[in-house]
Amino acid sequence: MESARRRHRRTIASIAIGVLTACVLAGAAIAQRPAPAQPPSVPTQPVPPAQVPPPAPAPAQETRPPEAPPLPRESVHADVSTRRIAVTSTFSGTGIIVFGAVDNSRQVSAESGLYDVVIVISGAPSRLVARKKSNVGGLWINTSSVTFTSVPSYYAISSTRPLDEVASDDVLKSSGIGFDFVPMTFHRSARNLTAPEIKEWRDAVVRLKQHERLYQQDEYGVAFVGRSLFRSAFDMPATVTVGAFETRVYLFRDGELLSTYTTKLDLEREGLEHFVHRFAFDHPFFYGVFTVLIAVGAGMLASYVFNRNKA
Amino acid sequence: MNIYLPIAEMSANLFLFIGMGASVGFLSGMFGVGGGFLMTPLLIFTGVPSAVAVGTEAAQIVASSVSGALAQWRRRNIDFKMGTILLAGGIVGSVFGVEAVKALRRVGQFDLFVILSYVTMLGVIGTLMMIESINAIRQAQSGIVVASRQRGQHNWVHRLPLKMRFHRSKLYISAIPPLTLGVFVGFLAAIMGVGGGFIMVPAMIYLLKVPTNVVVGTSLFQITFVTAATTILHATQNQTVDATLALLLIVGGVIGAQFGAIAGQRLKGEQLRFLLAGIVLLVALRLAWSLVVHPGELFSLTALGRP
Numbered sequence: 001m002e003s004a005r006r007r008h009r010r011t012i013a014s015i016a017i018g019v020l021t022a023c024v025l026a027g028a029a030i031a032q033r034p035a036p037a038q039p040p041s042v043p044t045q046p047v048p049p050a051q052v053p054p055p056a057p058a059p060a061q062e063t064r065p066p067e068a069p070p071l072p073r074e075s076v077h078a079d080v081s082t083r084r085i086a087v088t089s090t091f092s093g094t095g096i097i098v099f100g101a102v103d104n105s106r107q108v109s110a111e112s113g114l115y116d117v118v119i120v121i122s123g124a125p126s127r128l129v130a131r132k133k134s135n136v137g138g139l140w141i142n143t144s145s146v147t148f149t150s151v152p153s154y155y156a157i158s159s160t161r162p163l164d165e166v167a168s169d170d171v172l173k174s175s176g177i178g179f180d181f182v183p184m185t186f187h188r189s190a191r192n193l194t195a196p197e198i199k200e201w202r203d204a205v206v207r208l209k210q211h212e213r214l215y216q217q218d219e220y221g222v223a224f225v226g227r228s229l230f231r232s233a234f235d236m237p238a239t240v241t242v243g244a245f246e247t248r249v250y251l252f253r254d255g256e257l258l259s260t261y262t263t264k265l266d267l268e269r270e271g272l273e274h275f276v277h278r279f280a281f282d283h284p285f286f287y288g289v290f291t292v293l294i295a296v297g298a299g300m301l302a303s304y305v306f307n308r309n310k311a
Numbered sequence: 312m313n314i315y316l317p318i319a320e321m322s323a324n325l326f327l328f329i330g331m332g333a334s335v336g337f338l339s340g341m342f343g344v345g346g347g348f349l350m351t352p353l354l355i356f357t358g359v360p361s362a363v364a365v366g367t368e369a370a371q372i373v374a375s376s377v378s379g380a381l382a383q384w385r386r387r388n389i390d391f392k393m394g395t396i397l398l399a400g401g402i403v404g405s406v407f408g409v410e411a412v413k414a415l416r417r418v419g420q421f422d423l424f425v426i427l428s429y430v431t432m433l434g435v436i437g438t439l440m441m442i443e444s445i446n447a448i449r450q451a452q453s454g455i456v457v458a459s460r461q462r463g464q465h466n467w468v469h470r471l472p473l474k475m476r477f478h479r480s481k482l483y484i485s486a487i488p489p490l491t492l493g494v495f496v497g498f499l500a501a502i503m504g505v506g507g508g509f510i511m512v513p514a515m516i517y518l519l520k521v522p523t524n525v526v527v528g529t530s531l532f533q534i535t536f537v538t539a540a541t542t543i544l545h546a547t548q549n550q551t552v553d554a555t556l557a558l559l560l561i562v563g564g565v566i567g568a569q570f571g572a573i574a575g576q577r578l579k580g581e582q583l584r585f586l587l588a589g590i591v592l593l594v595a596l597r598l599a600w601s602l603v604v605h606p607g608e609l610f611s612l613t614a615l616g617r618p
Contacts, residue, residue: 093322127615131419134609139602142419147615204610211608238315238322276554277317280546288546291554292539295374295561302565303378 332563340571383528400493408501
């Protein structure tokens with residue numbers, strides 16, 4: 001009886017050590033895994049030199065349809081499936097549908113492909129530091145950094161066709177469409193960077209954000225469901241930063257921007273997690289005291305419960 | 312079941328953290344060690360930012376040491392005078408440590424600093440434990456009993472000024488060594504997310520010559536208050552304490568520690584100490600590996616402040 005119990009306890013001990021060893025080994029395995037390959041869409045998009053000023057998009061009034069009788073001009077309207085999304089403790093990401101319509105559509109059917117629609121959802125701009133490691137005496141350590149004063153926390157593009165088929169880089173750049181033209185501003189400490197260096201840092205931010213699925217692109221994500229109605233699905237990972245999101249819809253025909261439409265969407269924290277987050281940042285001292293009290297309470301409760309069981 | 316951790320800003324499985332708390336709690340219950348030196352690296356391995364791992368672990372150590380400190384207090388095993396001096400030093404050390412964390416984070420070198428500290432500390436402790444356990448296993452096999460260390464000798468500690476009488480410890484020594492020890496341990500608590508018992512206990516026994524029955528209670532008394540102060544300081548200065556994560560680790564930890572304590576009373580220690588030393592060395596190697604091997608991605612992003 002006694003030896004059986006002892007054997008049982010030894011089993012528990014070896015299981016605990018086994019679990020711990022597995023954790024360590026799993027950690028090591030994760031570290032060895034190579035970084036995921038970037039989606040092929042990024043390198044294929046050529047980047048114009050930074051010095052070239054973006055030409056202004058053609059004024060809307062001058063664009064006349066080639067047809068003889070002047071048809072009413074097309075415009076685009078859109079909305080999102082959910083305007084307010086609550087992030088709670090068990091939030092594991094969410095899906096959003098953007099749908100819209102082309103007014104005065106001249107397409108005969110959904111398959112005509114006369115129009116190109118590009119939808120960009122961007123999250124509230126945030127400040128961040130990007131750091132780069134290099135090898136110093138055999139160790140990989142952070143050696144250089146660049147501060148960005150504004151980077152969209154989330155940036156998702158969905159389009160009817162690959163962007164380089166939709167419009168020229170100049171047009172895309174002036175509207176901030178595409179991973180190469182994500183609006184980012186550098187801190188003034190970065191003013192001495194050369195154009196290739198700026199591109200390297202920008203690309204790094206996009207690549208890392210893509211890795212976290214905070215930056216996404218779907219080249220065939222927008223589908224027409226009639227001659228004027230279109231829709232697209234987006235997903236937001238659980239790590240998305242809460243705040244105001246802007247959804248911009250661009251309507252193109254033959255590489256020309258016809259119309260844009262902007263709508264908002266809010267991501268809010270709710271529930272216990274919202275409370276914890278607000279508490280930690282608004283009243284850090286009392287949050288610290290509160291955490292200590294929880295810890296003391298839990299420790300004392302545990303010893304009380306287990307001591308009573310033993311007695 | 313996934314849960315979103317508000318300060319660590321990551322989504323992870325609830326049971327992963329409870330399981331980690333339970334595993335480390337089991338080992339700490341069995342060996343009577345704090346477990347912070349294993350938990351912080353494990354948290355970093357799972358992707359918790361290292362500063363959040365350190366700040367949150369301080370809160371967990373409060374929970375795991377408070378019940379022990381209370382039990383020792385009931386048995387009158389705490390030298391409050393000695394404990395207060397250690398605590399005063401500890402809080403000073405913790406203030407400096409938290410400021411060091413803040414400064415290192417600002418220049419982006421905190422990860423490197425934590426990993427180097429851990430590689431050094433775990434490497435030394437793991438090696439010493441490994442040697443000790445191998446010797447113990449050999450002795451158990453050959454049946455030789457080693458004579459215990461001689462006590463009562465005076466050393467350089469007794470020649471320092473500012474002497475004080477510690478009635479509970481039956482000592483008349485300078486206040487400088489316990490104060491310095493407290494500062495050092497408090498600094499470690501703040502930068503590494505450990506209680507520091509693994510340094511304080513041997514230092515009190517061999518350097519200060521505090522009687523063994525008072526050592527554990529007095530060090531637990533100091534650890535409880537220093538880690539509580541460290542938690543509050545990290546929360547105010549760095550906003551790196553994740554209460555949700557701390558609670559998960561505490562729940563796992565207290566349950567694991569109970570089973571660990573029961574197992575520790577009945578089991579032969581040498582083999583398990585050998586295994587623990589192996590785990591400690593493995594963690595140290597894994598951390599060192601992350602510094603030496605070419606990282607797949609050279610760049611990293613850190614969010615700055617909130618709008």
